[in-house]
Amino acid sequence: MTRDMVFSRFERFWHWSQAALIIHLIMTGFEVNGAYEFYGYERAAELHRFNAWLLLGLSVFAIFWHFISGEWKQYIPTTDKMRAVLRYYTLDIFKKDSVHPFKMTPLVKHNPLQRIAYSAFNLMILPIIWVSGLLYMYYNDWPDIGMENVPLALVAGIHTAAGFAMLVFLIVHVYMIFTGKPLMRYLKAMITGYEDSHD
């Protein structure tokens, strides 16, 4: 068995705090939207705005870290091994002794499917949620930026749609976490930082 440190202390801190903030933003956001009741509307809206600022702050921090460490390169999309990875997730994963075609290393942490999924998350879902959320927050200032004729429902709709995309991402992401062999392999790597290769 080989043991590699793949996720640094910062990456683990960023991953888990982002996860906690996003789960709480989904909970409070969909309460504001009227899907269910837990905190009560006013409290949910207040917590949502507070968590939103924390997520924005964390994102600024993470963007800075990715650029100075050069780790942003881990997300450059590639088609190398894409067919093998797609075949694995659709067919081979259900076979008893199948082995994932991609081996995670400190230099190449993400398989080609992850690179595309995380790039879509970082470059589309997150920015759409930030921009629409900030516009929503500063609705009273819209006349100052020439947006007085834009319906609030449009921005709210875009924000909610991005919220649904976030929810779908979360569900698929959690499913993927438990597709490791052994079961806790991926979760353990993101908690301890170490990837134990059993292959």
Ligand code: HEM
């Ligand atoms: C995972 C991230 C997020 C999710 C899932 C999410 C989801 C939602 C949803 C579903 C609503 C209700 C929209 C409606 O029915 O009109 C909402 C409201 C809102 N969101 Fe978000 N949101 C997220 C992040 C953010 C961020 C980053 C910001 C700000 C930068 C933000 C600011 C707001 C504001 C200001 C409201 C209106 C709440 C109020 O009435 O004060 N959200 N959000």
